[in-house]
Amino acid sequence: METAERPELFPSTPSSMLLHCRGPDCDGRRQVVRRIMGIYASPLAAYLRSTSFRRFGDPAEMVNGFFASRLDDDQYLVRWVSSGIRLRRWLINGLLLYLHEQVRSERRHRRLGVLPESLAAAVDRGFEQVYARSLVQQAMDIARARCEAEGQSLHWASFLARHGDAGALAALRQAHGLSSGQSSHMVRVATARFRKALVELVLLDGATPGEADLEIQRLLRSLGS
């Protein structure tokens, strides 16, 4: 993830932005595309690894090929917005379709192409788990960048320490001469930034603001918690 990215430009309502900001020159659109690739590439590759499509090549390369083929078309995401379904589902369907096209073009003389996976069996547990991990990673990157941009690196470090091992926060507090109240405040600020980033990413996937908390709970469940 490039730290040079301007997080404040990242739209909180990507769907509406996409409808108004089309074309490869649109900065906001480029950010959205980058974000989508950052979040979804790993889960999609993990998904392919668990299917019989893995026979057709390296999953990461197939996913890159899919992104290159689809995300260059600015209508692709506009169509997603109008579909009303979750982005991860849209991408899985799109990836399967893309792979079917690839397989068909290689076997065009056969009556029935080898179509190894059905549409309905698409979203599996493995995908959801890697998706959750990827989302957390992206949210952490965004929150860290925002904390750094505000001169709050120590806030972020406190947050990581608070949710790392029990002694880390106390050590950090001691090293920087922080009171318990100051330290708690820093953790809360960083937590709020992390949560905000997480919610933005969940909204990017197509959840409504009212569904964000529910979606986070669902991510937690997909991680086995």
Added chain:
Amino acid sequence: MVIPEEHELPEPARAAEMLRAASEDLETLMPGARVGAFRVESLIGRGAHGVVFRAAQDQPWRRTVALKVLRHDAETVRDQRRFELEQQTLASLSHPGIAAVLDAGRLPDGRPWFAMELVEGMAIDAMVRRGRLALSQRLSLLSQLCETVAYAHRKGVIHRDLKPSNVLVSDDGGSLRVRVLDFGVARSATVRNDDADRLTMTGHLVGTIEFLSPEVAEHGAASADVRTDIYALGVLTCVVLTTRLPVELGDARVTPLDERLRRIRMDAPRSLARLAAGAEGAVPADSIRPDLQALVERCLEKDPIRRYPSAEALAVDLRRLAEGQSLDLIPLSGPRRVHRFLTRHRLLAGAVATVAAILVLSSAVSLALARSAGQARLAAEAALADALAAEQRTSRTVMGLWRAIMPVSNQLQFGSQRDLNVAMMRSMREVLSEVFGPEHARTNTAVREYARALNAAGRRKEALEVYMTALPIWERQAGADSPALIPIRTEIAECLRRAGEPARAVPIYEQVLTQSTAQGGSGESPVQAARRGLASALGDLGRFDEAELVATEALTRLTLDPPPHAMDRAFMEGVLASILRQADRWVEAEQIYRSLLAPERAASLASHPQSRLALGIWAGELASLLNDSGRTSEVRPWLAYGLQMSRGEASPDNPTMRWMLEQAGCHGLAPDGSRNDMAISASE
């Protein structure tokens, strides 16, 4: 940009920790946080929708309050609305027995909060246990409680979750004072389909199961009225006097919810003296007078009409008992409760006998049903004997018969004896109508089962007639927007679709889906059935694009909405495959059929008659598709499998079933899918 590899992502446990941090840390207001004019002191507890804090106000008065804040993880707008309704309900009540609302507002993150009087006391059951209170003191507390509930009823509010933890007792200068808490699921007593109803009915059950009334256990929250609170007050009276529940529901960890609900509906309450005997903290068993027993029995009547008409009347009787006066109530022992319906209603005897005869017949013709039918027959014979004995036949006997025949009926719906099932259900409808009245809730259930039996037997027109006659009654009883009508409307639309009237079915399905969306439901099976039906009906009308959209959207929801229902998902995939087949998109259709019929998946689906039948139909549709593709050599195994799975269970008017039976002979198969050597040699 660099796309992270999977191994570079946080481990699942670490990612979960971070997600928990995002969802939990903001929920708890830190001590010292300012909320309006209040300063948070400590966390008191968390409820279904709110978190309650102890908070202090310094200006303009010094006082301690309870501050209730909408939970940070409140899932939906509905939760928020329910929270606000509780606030409105409390604000409309002003009574010494109810904590008053003092102030309200919103947190910076938008969550609503309200401050109310802080009630410090002990739950009423703990108080009587700890305080070893005398019978008269307990009755006096209960009388106070009933007066408070009566006040709420007069203000048009039904509590719906009366239980010991919501009734606190405090020592107020030497006298004990009762306060009622948590109006979180309360609703208006006068307006049936108000906001609260819509907000609380979706899950069907509202309240705490031990204190749930039989009508709510049977029909959901929609049926709650002031008499529902009276029932809960009866259970509370029982608990306060004996420390035990009147009906033994069983351990929640081992007793299924359905069984616990059945006990609430069907089991007679135990006598107070029996409950009190040997129970620690109970009043002495010999101190319980017959009129006190009668009072509790009247509260706990299964039929709401027979209960106390008001909490006020109950309060008066409790006060009189507390003061040592007697009541004009006589407890009814078992035999005296016998309804003499039979001597008054000869039709009943005939109907019960018909049901018994059908059960005997069904057990004779189907070995598979022998066990359950045998049990049912015994129950039926017992019912018949009771009926002939006249004095001993009770409404309980009829309901016992009803319970006994339902498992048999469910099996008959999928077998070859659907007409027997129709006859049995028709008789049961007559029995229940006779015993309970033509518009009683139990009769409604029997009418619906009769219509379902007709539908399952392919007698669509008759089924529609029954549904259409009953629907206005049910709409009047439950309200036209009641969620209880969602599955019924879905059944009606299904009946229309199968009767070859998809154009009439589509608006009904759409109404169901609009209604369920407005009421917040999405994952329930009736709603899934409506989506399946709508997709199929649109497909029948040739509107394939719309049909596919509905089916794929439903599949997406099934994938994303917890909990995942394997059967619902499989059925929806089956519908999608059927639509694609009709739209001549055979490759995609074949793909889905093969996924549905994959050995592991098929094995898990085959355990239920309905999905076993569906497997048979899908196999038949795949065989038909292969046949149409000219791949006739691949047809036979799927045809055999289809016939084998759907043997005798498919509806007679199912076109795929007809096609399979027509094709069986050509492929050397008997109608049950087995190898037919005669047919093979003939075809050869």
